[in-house]
Amino acid sequence: MYAELAIYQxxxxxxxxxxxxxxxxxxxxxxxxxxxxxxxxQGIVVHLDHTSPVxxxxxxxxxxxxxxxxxxxxxxxxxxxxxxxxxxxxxxxWLMLPPGVARRGGMIYSLKTDAEPxxxxxxxxxxxxxxxxRDRGPLRTAQIDRALSGxxxxxxxxxxxxxxxxxxxxxxxxxxARTQTVKTAALNVPADETHTILSHLRNYPKQxxxxxxxxxxxxxxxxxxxxxxxxxxxxxxKRIAKKGWIKLGERERxxxxxxxxxxxxxxxPLLTMDQERVWARIHETxxxxxxxxxxxxxxxxxxxxxxxxxxxxAIEQTLHQGRQVIVLVPEIALVAPTVGRFAARFPGxxxxxxxxxxxxxxxxxxxxxxxxxxxxxxxxxxALFSPLPDPGLxxxxxxxxxxxxxxxxxxxxxxxxxxxxxxxxxxxxxxxILGSATPDVRSVYRAEREEIISLRLPDRVIVTxxxxxxxxxxxxxxxxxxxxxxxxxxxxxxxxxxxxxxxxENLQRVLDVGEQAILFLNRRGHSTFILCRDCGYxxxxxxxxxxxxxxxxxxxxxxxxVCHYCNFHSPAPVQCPECKSSRIRYLGAGTASLEQAVSQExxxxxxxxxxxxxxxxxxxxxxxxERFEAGEANVLVGTQMIxxxxxxxxxxxxxxxxADTALGLPDYRAGExxxxxxxxxxxxxxxxxxxxxxxxxxxQPNHYALQAAALHDFESFYAREITYRRDLAYPPFKxxxxxxxxxxxxxxxxxxxxxxxxxxxEQITRLNLTATTxxxxxxxxxxxxDGVYQWHLLVRTxxxxxxxxxxxxxxxxxxxxxPVDIL
Numbered sequence: 001m002y003a004e005l006a007i008y009q010x011x012x013x014x015x016x017x018x019x020x021x022x023x024x025x026x027x028x029x030x031x032x033x034x035x036x037x038x039x040x041x042q043g044i045v046v047h048l049d050h051t052s053p054v055x056x057x058x059x060x061x062x063x064x065x066x067x068x069x070x071x072x073x074x075x076x077x078x079x080x081x082x083x084x085x086x087x088x089x090x091x092x093x094w095l096m097l098p099p100g101v102a103r104r105g106g107m108i109y110s111l112k113t114d115a116e117p118x119x120x121x122x123x124x125x126x127x128x129x130x131x132x133x134r135d136r137g138p139l140r141t142a143q144i145d146r147a148l149s150g151x152x153x154x155x156x157x158x159x160x161x162x163x164x165x166x167x168x169x170x171x172x173x174x175x176x177a178r179t180q181t182v183k184t185a186a187l188n189v190p191a192d193e194t195h196t197i198l199s200h201l202r203n204y205p206k207q208x209x210x211x212x213x214x215x216x217x218x219x220x221x222x223x224x225x226x227x228x229x230x231x232x233x234x235x236x237x238k239r240i241a242k243k244g245w246i247k248l249g250e251r252e253r254x255x256x257x258x259x260x261x262x263x264x265x266x267x268x269p270l271l272t273m274d275q276e277r278v279w280a281r282i283h284e285t286x287x288x289x290x291x292x293x294x295x296x297x298x299x300x301x302x303x304x305x306x307x308x309x310x311x312x313x314a315i316e317q318t319l320h321q322g323r324q325v326i327v328l329v330p331e332i333a334l335v336a337p338t339v340g341r342f343a344a345r346f347p348g349x350x351x352x353x354x355x356x357x358x359x360x361x362x363x364x365x366x367x368x369x370x371x372x373x374x375x376x377x378x379x380x381x382x383a384l385f386s387p388l389p390d391p392g393l394x395x396x397x398x399x400x401x402x403x404x405x406x407x408x409x410x411x412x413x414x415x416x417x418x419x420x421x422x423x424x425x426x427x428x429x430x431x432x433i434l435g436s437a438t439p440d441v442r443s444v445y446r447a448e449r450e451e452i453i454s455l456r457l458p459d460r461v462i463v464t465x466x467x468x469x470x471x472x473x474x475x476x477x478x479x480x481x482x483x484x485x486x487x488x489x490x491x492x493x494x495x496x497x498x499x500x501x502x503x504x505e506n507l508q509r510v511l512d513v514g515e516q517a518i519l520f521l522n523r524r525g526h527s528t529f530i531l532c533r534d535c536g537y538x539x540x541x542x543x544x545x546x547x548x549x550x551x552x553x554x555x556x557x558x559x560x561x562v563c564h565y566c567n568f569h570s571p572a573p574v575q576c577p578e579c580k581s582s583r584i585r586y587l588g589a590g591t592a593s594l595e596q597a598v599s600q601e602x603x604x605x606x607x608x609x610x611x612x613x614x615x616x617x618x619x620x621x622x623x624x625x626e627r628f629e630a631g632e633a634n635v636l637v638g639t640q641m642i643x644x645x646x647x648x649x650x651x652x653x654x655x656x657x658x659a660d661t662a663l664g665l666p667d668y669r670a671g672e673x674x675x676x677x678x679x680x681x682x683x684x685x686x687x688x689x690x691x692x693x694x695x696x697x698x699x700q701p702n703h704y705a706l707q708a709a710a711l712h713d714f715e716s717f718y719a720r721e722i723t724y725r726r727d728l729a730y731p732p733f734k735x736x737x738x739x740x741x742x743x744x745x746x747x748x749x750x751x752x753x754x755x756x757x758x759x760x761x762e763q764i765t766r767l768n769l770t771a772t773t774x775x776x777x778x779x780x781x782x783x784x785x786d787g788v789y790q791w792h793l794l795v796r797t798x799x800x801x802x803x804x805x806x807x808x809x810x811x812x813x814x815x816x817x818x819p820v821d822i823l
Contacts, residue, residue: 519638
């Protein structure tokens, strides 16, 4: 027998065949160890066959884990991803494993003291390695890297390995992933004998309490539970065990970030007529016996229209059918509020998957999902790859959001969760629900072509009370009015503040009556750049050639300049480094300066700031949200994470401090992004009985995207946008492929880009792709990031797969099919 393998972290896109030794029982989906080239690697078995397309196949060396690590469904999905995203099958499969399972092979180097090496003149790097091995003995590749940080030693020691002075043996470290166990204790005598034992423990009340607890519970308890409930020490428990009255043991404990959290159970509200219509259409397809194919729905509902209740009903139906559910949200910041609403309806059925969890939490959630003990997986795009036994429903909330696409500088595959989820449901014959108030133009176009089913929720729904039976009562409500403020007029009239008069008056009114406000500014930091007023010097990142942002701690100290692209830090200058002038000007507002201004200028303001600087992990996100939801702060300041999907009924004012930040970018989707962001921001106001209003501050009040957002008018925006896309042959009318080359040498980047352009033009001519056009090469909008120069090409085509057939880019090239931006 032979096994087809996808090899971990290899630069090639193909799979490889290995023989199966008779002593190994190999299954599809297993993780195995193999010899590949000169090292040891892990591979995943994707197919078994009686023949091999290559002669003299090597044998599989070892099975790493007894049970498969991917399901047949996941293998089929990974093959489709590899075909459509120009990525290797290996890269697609390893997305589906939790941290700590996959291991990369390396080498162990040691001095060979029993041989007479060929006399070799040592270079400095080789001498450093020899000295290190002599002092510390055999070392792995990673250990030498750490000890000789910054030294290019690999090339230097090749003559030493060839000459016999150093031996190099392949090495594959064991997986980091481990289960966690806890100590337990259980009764070791019949329960009816414990009264006799208790009589012996009259002078030992803590030990007696342990015996009474274990007798009453009738099951093994953890030592932590026992000590918490009885006050007995672990030593006291061990003394009882020595007498044979109880037995000590171990059991596995799953690391669950939701453990210990209490979500009060909620009852479903009565549906509105629009919700009834939408749910009836979805329910009809879900209950069809033996479905022959999947169904994909686009639930296009205005902000606050009750899309979540449709999701919850679909989840209930899926769980009733014995299948599992995946719910995707665009931001880690949205996981906590989403879990709160879903766990309240389905207590004990939810689990969280995202990169902010610890490796142990991710590993245990993966194992629980694989075992089928979790009904609902909630998380960002990576949650889509949870190994559920029978996923029957995927919900993608805010389906328009760009974060659902994996893009450079992250490694491939560059997949989109929306299309990948649709393929997953096609494989499992399940249901896909896409939800948004501002759906992607491509999704609406697909609905017009009846490729997916569009369902509308045109009215906002608010909860007005609770019936005597505990059922939430709802009614329709208008969307909040939007006032557009021309900041050019404010300047002409002498107002140089970041607050227009209208925003200032409305914010103070909200604070005076005890309501809440959200102020949105999509820029972090205090000032977006600093300028010398004498010579014009602007502080720029030396690694990215992008202006540095000025940051300041809450206490006013720790002033620094930060690059938001490579995280370069430098002290804020006291004087200009070019002309030595002290006339340094801080320009451009960020969320930190906005927070400071609100605190200083508005009476009664208690401000919470929510951006990447204040919320760097899952816990911080949860704490900020819970603080604002509980009313401990009355003004929430932040970047785009605060305008996506949050349901905060006490917010009656949303102020968009600068609505122009995305409008001027050289990207064909700039208008769409601006419309989506502004409409979503406006949708945070007026979600309760208090009503609300919205203020857009702008220097471009006549821009079509801003005007449509101010009117909550998706139809007029879409009509103009789709005409523009059709005229210029942009998606959805053509598909894009972006070729990005990165090099530390500017000349090399340009040379490779020009060479690739010639190669692509030859490919287009050879394949007679008359409807395909090539744009570029040009420097990328961000031409230098973290010391690496970037050039790119853009191809407009109808069939990326045909264009890329047989195309093998050189090392250093990134190929992104259907990019969400071209910056």
